[in-house]
Amino acid sequence: MEAKEKKLDIINICEEKQFKRVFDAFVSPLRNYIYYKFGDAEKAADAAQEAFVKLWENCDKVSPDKAKAYLFTVANNLSLNQVAHQKVVLKYEKNHRSHAVSESPEFQFREKEFEAKLNTVINNLSEAQRTAFLLNRIEGMKYSEIALHLDISVKAVEKRIHKALIILRKEIGDV
Amino acid sequence: MELNEKQITLLNKWLNHEATEQDVLEIKQDPELFAYVKISGSASHFASPDFDREMLFQKIHTAKIRNQKKFGVVKYLMPIAAAIAVLFAIYTFLPQGELKQYEVAFAESRAITLPDASEVLVNSGSTLSYNAEKWQRERQINLNGEAFFKVAKGKKFTVKTEKGDVTVLGTQFNVKQRAGIFQVSCYEGRVEVQAGSNKVVLTAGEFAQMQNGQLHKQSISVENPSWINGESTFENETLQEVIAELERQYNIKVYLDKEVNLYETFTGGFTNNQLEDALKTICLPLQLQFTIENSERVRIYVAP
Numbered sequence: 001m002e003a004k005e006k007k008l009d010i011i012n013i014c015e016e017k018q019f020k021r022v023f024d025a026f027v028s029p030l031r032n033y034i035y036y037k038f039g040d041a042e043k044a045a046d047a048a049q050e051a052f053v054k055l056w057e058n059c060d061k062v063s064p065d066k067a068k069a070y071l072f073t074v075a076n077n078l079s080l081n082q083v084a085h086q087k088v089v090l091k092y093e094k095n096h097r098s099h100a101v102s103e104s105p106e107f108q109f110r111e112k113e114f115e116a117k118l119n120t121v122i123n124n125l126s127e128a129q130r131t132a133f134l135l136n137r138i139e140g141m142k143y144s145e146i147a148l149h150l151d152i153s154v155k156a157v158e159k160r161i162h163k164a165l166i167i168l169r170k171e172i173g174d175v
Numbered sequence: 176m177e178l179n180e181k182q183i184t185l186l187n188k189w190l191n192h193e194a195t196e197q198d199v200l201e202i203k204q205d206p207e208l209f210a211y212v213k214i215s216g217s218a219s220h221f222a223s224p225d226f227d228r229e230m231l232f233q234k235i236h237t238a239k240i241r242n243q244k245k246f247g248v249v250k251y252l253m254p255i256a257a258a259i260a261v262l263f264a265i266y267t268f269l270p271q272g273e274l275k276q277y278e279v280a281f282a283e284s285r286a287i288t289l290p291d292a293s294e295v296l297v298n299s300g301s302t303l304s305y306n307a308e309k310w311q312r313e314r315q316i317n318l319n320g321e322a323f324f325k326v327a328k329g330k331k332f333t334v335k336t337e338k339g340d341v342t343v344l345g346t347q348f349n350v351k352q353r354a355g356i357f358q359v360s361c362y363e364g365r366v367e368v369q370a371g372s373n374k375v376v377l378t379a380g381e382f383a384q385m386q387n388g389q390l391h392k393q394s395i396s397v398e399n400p401s402w403i404n405g406e407s408t409f410e411n412e413t414l415q416e417v418i419a420e421l422e423r424q425y426n427i428k429v430y431l432d433k434e435v436n437l438y439e440t441f442t443g444g445f446t447n448n449q450l451e452d453a454l455k456t457i458c459l460p461l462q463l464q465f466t467i468e469n470s471e472r473v474r475i476y477v478a479p
Contacts (some may be wrong), residue, residue, distance in 0.1 A: 140192070
């Protein structure tokens, strides 16, 4: 799923239909973010739910263009005191969406084997590395967006993703 | 194996979906780099487990109803028209009838629903007020700053600012009244703008701007005022005004070295969500540089 630069054109988050549009636009990346952090699907759904409820409670105070950042910040804060980490399970998408020309290196690999290996290594990454890496790779977020939502610098995002890649390369070897 | 700086730059470009065809060719020729790209590429084909969106929304809906706030529930919009300037309003009740005031601080924006279901989105650093009691007889708003209005069809709707008045019957329009600016943009319907002895009628797609004491009509290029979507845009505005808006959006103070020309004009936009990016977009074309000293202070100077 690529992060599209689409304009939501929301004027008032307090209005039912517009709130639903905000929900539809951001619930997936938000819930996935918490999932990538803790590997607990229930916690992720709960965190997303609470974040949207808070957004609704403050609907007249949050600017529509800052809604995504608000949701991520709230979800982040809500999960601060959680330490338990379950296994993050990722599935390989059989029908992957077509890529822009800059992302089309063709290569062969044994799917099942790679799938299993990747899942193992991703779970061995630190929470910081895994989150930054998956937000960029699966949610399609750019470094600047990840930096905004995780409240860290772009350089910090770069470092985390690189560390993740170095570990992945080491564990997985050549594909 | 450690990647060198050039390889790292290319890899970052690729990960950020910014690599050009030329970049991809270079990557393919570098086996080490290509290995990283292959791993990253396959990682992006993964997905988290699915979840029930419908059920999640239902839970949110239930919680909403439980915590229902008086002004949070908005009626369905009637066909709406023009956006009008935004005023600041402080949310307090004053003794003179039911005067509602709203004050929107810097780095904030606020959505307000008026008694007739008209909607207003107020931009940073603005105040708005209106008399709720008199609303049935006369729809009048006082604005100082910037706001976007979606006015429900009905009686005449007036927005008064220090520099001029805007009257509509039902439209979508934006009013911007700041220190050096009075600008009204009409997105739908008809808007009448009056400033001193100047009077101009705008239809959808036109905007009026005060220049040298005269109201000038021009056509709008952007569909909705960009600030609603998180971007502030300017067409031939002075650097002074651009900086003023930056200060409002981020709630910071900008200190300019005396060599910086405040009257230089700027056409373009900046994001309201990332200060560093915003500063880059402003400074680069004007050959300026910046330093973010702390969360409240930025310095801009001429590039050496």
